[in-house]
Amino acid sequence: MKKLLLILLFSNIGFTQNIVVEIRLANQNIGAPAFNFTTNNTTESNDIGLNQILQTHNVFQYIHKEGHLYPPFNGRHVEIWCNNCNYSQLVSDLLAYSSVIEKARVTNYESPFKDNLLAQISTANIGVPTGVNNGIITTNDSGLNQIFQTYNVYYYEQNAPFSTNNNLLRYYKVVCDCDNVLLKNALDNYSAIISQTEYPFPVYLLKTTEFEKNKISISPNPFSSDFDIQTEETILNYSLVDISGKLLIATTSKNELDTIASQLNSGIYFLNLELKNGKIGNFKLIKK
Structure with missing residues (x-):
């Protein structure tokens, strides 16, 4: 089993430059991979209509992509690999199937999600959330509030609220309706309040054991x-x-x-x- 695990690990490392399609399901229970990622590659979903699209575009791998910072999105992202396919057409066909597919984009294997960040505030008491105004998070810092308004930040929660480590306690999960590259630049430039930002990397299940x-x-x-x-x-x-x-x-x-x-x-x-x-x-x- 250890040898099998290592083979899976190195196989994934070797594919880091591959182009893939990332989708977000409208409902995590409809369109989900039919079984967990194993050495026999998941190639289909639990939805007949979506499977027709996958077959048309020669999809050979269809796996959960986890690690998004917004809890309601847990279990809803899937990564798609296909052979000699037209990625633009695949995305178009997926988006047309809007009853199951909420979002779709062409990206690379292991690429971070495009709408979330981890941000560390410089001090524990400045830049903390105070509420929500018209769907946008408010904090106790006016400058941070302006950034959040500009980039439509709708989720901002402490990442490890029960940690005893001060550095970890100052990390916040930031989710926006925006391009997180632009948000990251704005937060990095606001160094009086934000000490650093990071793109959280996705998580893939690498072993055959069923895992929640x-x-x-x-x-x-x-x-x-x-x-x-x-x-x-x-x-x-x-x-x-x-x-x-x-x-x-x-x-x-x-x-x-x-x-x-x-x-x-x-x-x-x-x-x-x-x-x-x-x-x-x-x-x-x-x-x-």
Whole structure:
């Protein structure tokens, strides 16, 4: 099983430059992959009409793309791979099927979502949310409010509210109806309030074990020294593997994991989580 896992990991690394189509389903239960990503590549959804589109465009992989910061979008993003297809026409056909497909775009494998960011405020008490005005988030800082108004920021929540680490407590999830590249530039230029911003990377399920992906998230990712694992499940074991397949640590303690993670060199790593309910998930981590 370990060899199989490593094959899957390296296979995904090799595809990092591939063009894909990312979609957002109108309902996570309609159009979802018919089964989880395995070595036999998921090629179809649970919707007949959508499957006709996938077959027409020679789709050979249809997998969940997780890690969006807005909870209502959990389980609704899917990544599509196709052979010798017309990507523009595929997107057009998908968008025409609006009863199932809410959004579709051409992008690259592992590309961040286009409408969310992680932002770290400089101090814990300035730039915190105070409410909502006409669907736009308001904070206790007027300059930040102007940026949020300009870029239609409708979701702004503390990323790790139960963390005991001050750096993590100052991270906020920011979701907008905008291009997050423009939002990131605006926030980075507002250095009096925002210390840094990051594009959160998506999460893919790499193992054959059935796993409730919308029950777990890891952020910030990429990380500098610390990262938070948010899940409703109890984690029994953590193991961290480098890109060569070397096991760096296997532990039951998140504190021990954090100690090792803080000492890592920049690069790509893989975190394996064993949950109390018997399920296992594997996630890619990027150390800055």
